[in-house]
Amino acid sequence: FSSLSYGKYVCVETAAVVSDIDRIKGTLTLRLIVVAVCLAVSAYISLANDLNIFPMFDLLNKRTQTNTYLFVNAIIGILAAFSAYPVISCGLSKLFSMKADCDSLSAVAMVTGIANCVIMFANSNLIKGSIVHIYLTTAILSLLFNTIGKLLIVTRTKRSFGFVSGSGDKYALQKVEDEETAQNFTRGTLRDFPNLVSMKKTEMLRDFLKISYAPDSTDNFCRVFTPIILAAGVIVGVLAGFVAKGEYGSAGAYVGFSVFTGCVAICSAVSLMLVVNLPMEKASKKNSELQGALLGYDAVEELADTNSVLIDAAQLFPQGSVTLSAIKVFSDTRIDEAIVEAASLTNQSGSILKNMFYDIIAGKTELLDPVESYIFEDSMGLCGWINNKRVLLGSRELMINHSIEEVPSAAKEQEYTRGGRSAVYLSISGELSAMFIVEISPSLEVKRALTELSKQGVYTVIKTVDSLISINLISELYGVSSEYFKLLPFRLYEKYEETVSYEPKVTATAACSGKFAALSSIICVISELVFIGALSKILAEAMAASAAYILSAVIILLADALVILAVGCGLPKRFVTKKNAADTAVRCSAALKFFTVLLTPLSVLSSSVISVFGGTSEDADEVTEEEILMMVDAGNVEESQR
DSSP: OGGSSSSSTTHHHHHHHHHHHHHHHHHHHHHHHHHHHHHHHHHHHHHHHOOSOOOOOOGGGGGTTTHHHHHHHHHHHHHHHHHHHHHHHHHHHHTTEEEEEEEHHHHHHHHHHHHHHHHHGTTTHHHHSSSOOHHHHHHHHHHHHHHHHHHHHHHHHHHHHHHTTTOEEEEEEEOOHHHHHHHHHHHHTOOOOOOEEEEEEEEEEEHHHHHHHOOHHHHHHHHHHHHHHHHHHHHHHHHHHHHHHHHGGGHHHHHHHHHHHHHHHTOOOOOOOOHHHHHHHHHHHHHTTEEEEEEEEEHHHHHTTTOEEEEEHHHHHTTEEEEEEEEEEEEHHHHHHHHHHEEEEEEEEHTTTHHHHHHHTTTOGGGOOOOEEEEETTTEEEEEEHHHHEEEEEOHHHHHHTOOSSSSOOHHHHHTTTTTTTTEEEEEEEEEEEEEEEEOOOOOOHHHHHHHHTTOOEEEEEEETTTTHHHHHHHHHHTTGGGGEEOOGGGGGHHHHHHHHEEEEEEOEEEOOOOOOHHHHHHHHHHHHHHHHHHHHHHHHHHHHHHHHHHHHHHHHHHHHHHHHHTTOOTTTTTHHHHHHHTTTHHHHHHHHHHHHHHHHHHHHHHHHHHHHOOOOOOOOOOHHHHHHHHHHHHHHHHHHH
16 A cells, blocks of 8 residues: 555556455455345244244255255255355464454354254254254354445445545644644543544555454454353353253264254354444444544544644634634835735744635735744734744734824724724834734534534633634634634744654545534544444343353253253152153253344344444555455454454
8 A cells, every 4th residue: 555655657556556456346246145144044944843823845854854954054054154255264264373353253153053064964863853053143143244344445435435445635643642743732621531632644654454354342342252151152062952952962063063053153243344434434424424533442542532723713713713803004114015925924933814815816926025033922913023023923912012103992893893803913114004803603514513523521722823812703603612612822833843744655444524514523433433333342242142041051951950860869750750851952042043033133123223322553555455455354453454
């Protein structure tokens, strides 16, 4: 990706990357179709055999054609697994290296499901009598949702790449890492430790693919959850096999393995891939409309604790917000001279009046004079040097502070500024030259953004060089409490420039066009995603399914174990019979079937509810289509590139 930096090949390389992403999306789409067909066939066979709600072909009837039934299920499982071989290979390798992720759950469910079909050829009577079952349908369902999750990742990556590789302005969102600087910027506003985010203009975001395909919180969850499920499945399977041995003899081992397979299948967390990726997809679409991008889940991890943002006043008052109502000249100053001097100073300093004067001179920047130097006197205005002349631009207080004569009285100024207008004075070479009457209109887009930030408890730290701008003015214009704003003092402007200074290449997890609405959207969306992340940890349907299954299975096994112990202790036969112990395997199998039917839809529903209500280094080498596909499947870019 770093090869896309500069030069005449930029457009060609960008098109190549987009083409590769499209091919990867096509590969995943084909996988989705194959797995969906396999799921439909497998579900039909299972429902027709076990629930009799569909007509069943004699060839696939497990009671009359048991071996054919097992063979067809095995072929379906192998076809689904082959279409998603990267998931199987990467999932198992991650599991064996103690770095299990979402792929590991699907991979284990598929492998054990296929193995169960093959092993049951050795004792097909257990299948014929419905003593044990095949849980391949649930495993394929897990694989289907895994593919959907990866499609969401690739779709989001393509959308983000469209912004990153576009010709528009790009600003990287970065935390102010220096604690002392962050505290100086936010002093007097925050009660907590400052987590300040700034925007840095850039041309290119490095490590794009690495960040886009980085693991998320569900992968971290699976790292712990997968071994627990396997261990619980082994324990329950061994207990079931031991108890069933009394009735079925050596066939109890087949019962135990079937119980283990069912445990893994039920706990394969079919919707786990959607818990993060569905809200991320929604957030990506929303930010794309506002010219912003969340490159990956790392943005949530990095910016989750944001409680303040650092911006320039020009971002609160975009072009068209400030208009000129009138001009009054003093002494013998020419009006064109006053406009050129004021335009030169505002253009150099980045004042919110810059666009207003730019429109007045019709964009003819060649008319502007070079500004030798300037300073901002807090809350009063600008003092600069142009052509060896001192130029002042600001409030009455600035003029009085520099002993400028003939300044209108406060009462006279109020006559000019009725209706919410403001007066800006211009002095050239120690003489009052002009007074500009300007009107500031709030931006509805900025108003919505500030309102959302204040609801999230995020403060706005503003750098300004305009005497017009005050905390009270911003609060009144945008209807947000003044406690959420702070104006930086001039002594911190140099540090501010260092923080937001331009860098051609930046590593960042989120970016935007520089508009305040885009910045606000990213911060607020991340807050929503943090909430979703918390819900996913509390309401993870995988944990719910495993807990429900393990609890039920353990209760069944303990109950039958007590029965066996009761028989051994010589209790009267009217309380217990030998058949109680023999029915253990059937009970376990029935319990597994019940939870497969019940918890799988609930599992899907849980992530859907979360999604709906949640709303939302060194340069990398050039990456090929196959490598990117492996990254999506493995969730580990560095390992795949090596």
